[in-house]
Amino acid sequence: MDRDRALRRRHRRERQAVLFGGLVAGLAVAALGGIAVFTGAVGSPFSRGFSTAEPDPESSVAAAPCPPEGTLPVAYGSVQVNVLNGTSRAGLATETSTALTERGFVVLGTGNSPTSVSGTARISFGAAGIGAAYTLAAQLDGPVLVLDAREDATVDLAVGADYLNLLDPAAVVLDPAAPLTGSANCIALSDAVPAPAPVAATEPAA
Template identity: 60%
Template sequence: MTDVDRARALRRRHVHERQAVIFGVLLAGLAVAGLGATAVFTGSVDLPFIARGFSTPPPEPEPEAGYCPPAGALPVAYGQVTVNVLNGTSQAGLAGATASGLTERGFAVASSTNAEDPYSGAARISFGLTNAAAAFTLAAHLEEVDMVPAAREDGVIDLTLGADYIALKPVEQVLLDPALPLVGAEGCRPLDEATPAAETPAPQG
């Protein structure tokens, strides 16, 4: 064998060795990838670089629609609805201004003062179950309101104004017909399922 033939043979051997190494690495990589994919698919291994934030978030819970008015209850004449207006914010004069607005609409305002505790919502109506029709009549004048049945028998309704409160609903948007029963929000819960909360007397001012 000449020197040229030996050089060619050596070069071919080097090429074959490189090809063998490359194919070996590729096959090993494919084998590792296959094993990893199988482990992830079966849940045996979690990929640390996949953040949970990229997964589909759980659906937001539907907000509760609150309680329904008593079945068949008609709106109560405004003059028969007695209200304490409480300011649950740091905005001075909010209770007084709202009380004046309710008085102009014919409601009987017993007092307007500051609430004992701040309230973060828009408005909250606390009422006794026997006075529910009057409470829902008042609620029709508010854009957003939480209805809170309370263990009270005095016939007075507490209206607490919160941080999200803006103003009474415009009169033309108050959809009350004295001849038609009060209607609750879609999905509301029957009032007889409510557990009245213990009532704290409204502060006097």
């Protein structure tokens, strides 16, 4: 009987040794696999289908149309502008409209932009207002131009977070007799896809 008990104890120890050895081996394999994934030697089996590409800031803004060949600057008094505040800075639309009026532009009204505006400014216009839009853009430092589906020649100027003021008149490069030059990466007007026509601002200028 002592011999039987000894055999049972030995078999139990052998089974425990096998189980423990298998557990250690499994942990070692898992650890090596984790290190391989962490270092990039092996791709993670969970990464596909869940990763999201980084957004391209430029992809959300359609390319602006170039002025058609021979398009001349528009006289300031013939440029009709709606000035919108695209920031949380109070009074910016009113301040900008005053500066434009003093320069000779016709301000139709002021209001708050329905969306915030990054950068200096966003100028929105229809195909009929492309000359007016580029004339207005020459007064600002690096505005974004956006074609929309409006049918008239009015222009919306939404000032943004980086806006300080209009350029000094001496720095505005416009020759009434020289055709307007398109913005960087502009495309033919016939290839441009217009955004929806704007909705009139109903809020007072901020």
